[in-house]
Amino acid sequence: MHVVVRLAPMDSIGQWMVGEGDDDAFWGPRPSSVADAACRWRNGDPSEIAPPDTLQSTSSPLVLGRAHSVTRSPRAASVSAMHAVGPVWRRGEPGYAGALGDPQFSALESGLGPDAVVRASDEAGVVEVLRAAADSGERVAVRSGGHSWAAAGVRDDGVLLDVGGLDHARIDAEGLQARFGPGLRGGRLAELLVAHGTAAPAGHCGTPGVGGYLLGGGLGLNWGDWLPACYSVTRVRAVLADGSIVEGSAEADPDLLWLARGAGPGFPGVVTEFDLALRPLPSCIRVSSWRYDLSSLDAVGEWLTRASDELPRNVELPVVLGHVPAADADPATSGSRRAVVGVTAIAYAHDDEGAASAVAPLAAAPAAASEEVHAVPVAFDALHEAVDATYPPGRRYLADTFWTPLDLAATLERLAPLIEAAPSDESYLLVSMPAHGAGATLLPEGVSAYSLHDRTLVIAYAIWRDPADDEANRQWIDAVADTMAPVCSGHFLSEADIRRHPERAERSFSPDAWARLGELRSHYDPEGRFHSWFT
Numbered sequence: 001m002h003v004v005v006r007l008a009p010m011d012s013i014g015q016w017m018v019g020e021g022d023d024d025a026f027w028g029p030r031p032s033s034v035a036d037a038a039c040r041w042r043n044g045d046p047s048e049i050a051p052p053d054t055l056q057s058t059s060s061p062l063v064l065g066r067a068h069s070v071t072r073s074p075r076a077a078s079v080s081a082m083h084a085v086g087p088v089w090r091r092g093e094p095g096y097a098g099a100l101g102d103p104q105f106s107a108l109e110s111g112l113g114p115d116a117v118v119r120a121s122d123e124a125g126v127v128e129v130l131r132a133a134a135d136s137g138e139r140v141a142v143r144s145g146g147h148s149w150a151a152a153g154v155r156d157d158g159v160l161l162d163v164g165g166l167d168h169a170r171i172d173a174e175g176l177q178a179r180f181g182p183g184l185r186g187g188r189l190a191e192l193l194v195a196h197g198t199a200a201p202a203g204h205c206g207t208p209g210v211g212g213y214l215l216g217g218g219l220g221l222n223w224g225d226w227l228p229a230c231y232s233v234t235r236v237r238a239v240l241a242d243g244s245i246v247e248g249s250a251e252a253d254p255d256l257l258w259l260a261r262g263a264g265p266g267f268p269g270v271v272t273e274f275d276l277a278l279r280p281l282p283s284c285i286r287v288s289s290w291r292y293d294l295s296s297l298d299a300v301g302e303w304l305t306r307a308s309d310e311l312p313r314n315v316e317l318p319v320v321l322g323h324v325p326a327a328d329a330d331p332a333t334s335g336s337r338r339a340v341v342g343v344t345a346i347a348y349a350h351d352d353e354g355a356a357s358a359v360a361p362l363a364a365a366p367a368a369a370s371e372e373v374h375a376v377p378v379a380f381d382a383l384h385e386a387v388d389a390t391y392p393p394g395r396r397y398l399a400d401t402f403w404t405p406l407d408l409a410a411t412l413e414r415l416a417p418l419i420e421a422a423p424s425d426e427s428y429l430l431v432s433m434p435a436h437g438a439g440a441t442l443l444p445e446g447v448s449a450y451s452l453h454d455r456t457l458v459i460a461y462a463i464w465r466d467p468a469d470d471e472a473n474r475q476w477i478d479a480v481a482d483t484m485a486p487v488c489s490g491h492f493l494s495e496a497d498i499r500r501h502p503e504r505a506e507r508s509f510s511p512d513a514w515a516r517l518g519e520l521r522s523h524y525d526p527e528g529r530f531h532s533w534f535t
């Protein structure tokens with residue numbers, strides 16, 4: 001038996017904690033250097049990894065631009081009648097429910113369903129589907145990885161166009177650029193980046209598609225320093241409602257690039273490819289975690305607020321209000337769970353000294369931690385594993401988001417009674433201050449639809465199993481919303497509950513950005529072919 005670093009299996013708040021176990025049986029520290037990573041892949045299947053390559057588009061070679069002329073093949077009048085582009089499932093036919101549900105992440109049914117689900121396997125297929133929809137007048141919803149909490153791709157009419165199969169990827173390590181399709185998953189992107197000695201603000205979770213993640217802004221790894229991932233997007237290739245293929249970049253079409261950086265489910269087209277600017281891989285990533293009972297919340301809040309003034313931006317500091325099993329706690333505790341506050345500090349550095357000095361402002365942690373670990377090495381492409389564990393598959397989910405000018409301490413104090421009242425042990429509240437309080441001034445102006453930040457972001461997750469508990473969990477997430485409403489300055493679109501609260505869409509953008517979104521959406525999609533934010 002060896003002492004290994006593992007995520008305790010019962011841990012529902014996503015912290016790396018120390019335990020004993022056979023290192024085959026538990027999640028050990030992942031390789032933290034490019035060389036380590038290279039060894040790992042050498043021992044695995046190297047053919048899995050795309051070689052460093054020049055960035056050649058794998059999309060269709062059609063002439064770019066809205067006025068291009070392409071010979072149009074004969075086709076049926078409606079998308080639901082066409083099979084040429086890939087599998088099609090019509091409502092009421094065998095396989096329809098499966099095609100609609102896979103890959104939707106949340107098991108909570110929306111109660112809606114399109115006339116047909118179509119899977120396009122390449123860009124030419126996307127073009128054909130959109131032309132058919134234009135001919136027949138059908139509306140179109142788009143899905144890449146199916147991880148929208150609000151199931152934004154599932155609507156009641158028209159066609160659901162699933163582009164999850166467009167998951168090609170190429171990394172140009174020398175040029176620090178990646179090019180990939182929208183169906184690529186965040187965890188796979190992180191693996192490819194590490195294999196090429198590069199990094200980017202890939203998602204905190206491994207399973208969402210990069211399509212919806214990047215279009216929604218992308219709050220990813222080290223985002224306080226590297227900014228939301230949409231600012232690393234340098235080019236998109238997209239198909240518009242008339243089937244034309246366009247490219248958005250600073251040079252080619254800055255308006256389209258602006259939309260692709262944050263319009264989320266309001267993007268007026270289908271993105272078939274992204275280019276992402278990369279960074280050198282931080283070779284020394286160290287994770288520290290502390291866990292406290294809620295009785296220590298004031299001390300924790302004061303500690304973090306004081307430390308935030310000193311912490312550098314290359315330290316990420318998510319704070320979670322959640323539950324752990326009571327067996328893990330003071331035997332005097334009654335009930336099956338206890339509410340805790342978990343603090344995790346991730347330092348993205350290039351050596352141990354840099355990592356240690358980055359988290360030095362956290363040295364004065366309150367003494368009452370029930371568990372703590374320090375400076376655990378975790379590989380860049382393994383960081384998502386602890387977070388993934390907090391979102392078990394097959395559960396019913398509701399999520400919602402709230403920006404607030406309050407600091408961490410005041411926000412935690414406000415939320416504490418809610419976690420104790422949560423009907424499900426798996427539900428939790430994630431609180432973070434991007435750039436340790438400088439969030440409101442973090443965003444470059446005018447280059448993105450993504451345009452609203454404040455000091456602190458709260459993301460609430462209701463997570464449960466039994467449909468009989470739907471109402472209780474809805475009421476809980478509504479109670480979180482009511483508690484935050486008096487101090488809420490806006491929402492983070494990608495995880496906001498826009499299905500039940502469509503007004504959250506407008507409140508996810510600055511007033512200027514919202515006005516420009518309206519104009520650009522009318523320009524690129526004049527007939528309103530694409531569904532948007534439920535507004």
Ligand SMILES: Cc1cc2nc3c(=O)[nH]c(=O)nc-3n(C[C@H](O)[C@H](O)[C@H](O)COP(=O)(O)OP(=O)(O)OC[C@H]3O[C@@H](n4cnc5c(N)ncnc54)[C@H](O)[C@@H]3O)c2cc1C
Nearest residue numbers: 143144145146147148152153204209211212213219265271
């Ligand atoms: C387990 C989990 C963890 C998450 N973690 C994070 C996180 O760490 N950071 C973060 O920022 N967000 C996170 N999210 C939110 C997630 O990024 C968004 O919900 C995102 O939209 C998911 O992308 P997707 O492609 O999987 O979703 P989908 O449901 O496929 O897409 C959502 C919507 O985006 C639009 N869209 C998607 N692809 C395209 C395309 N190719 N062209 C045009 N429009 C498109 C469509 O309107 C679609 O309805 C998480 C969600 C889950 C379920």
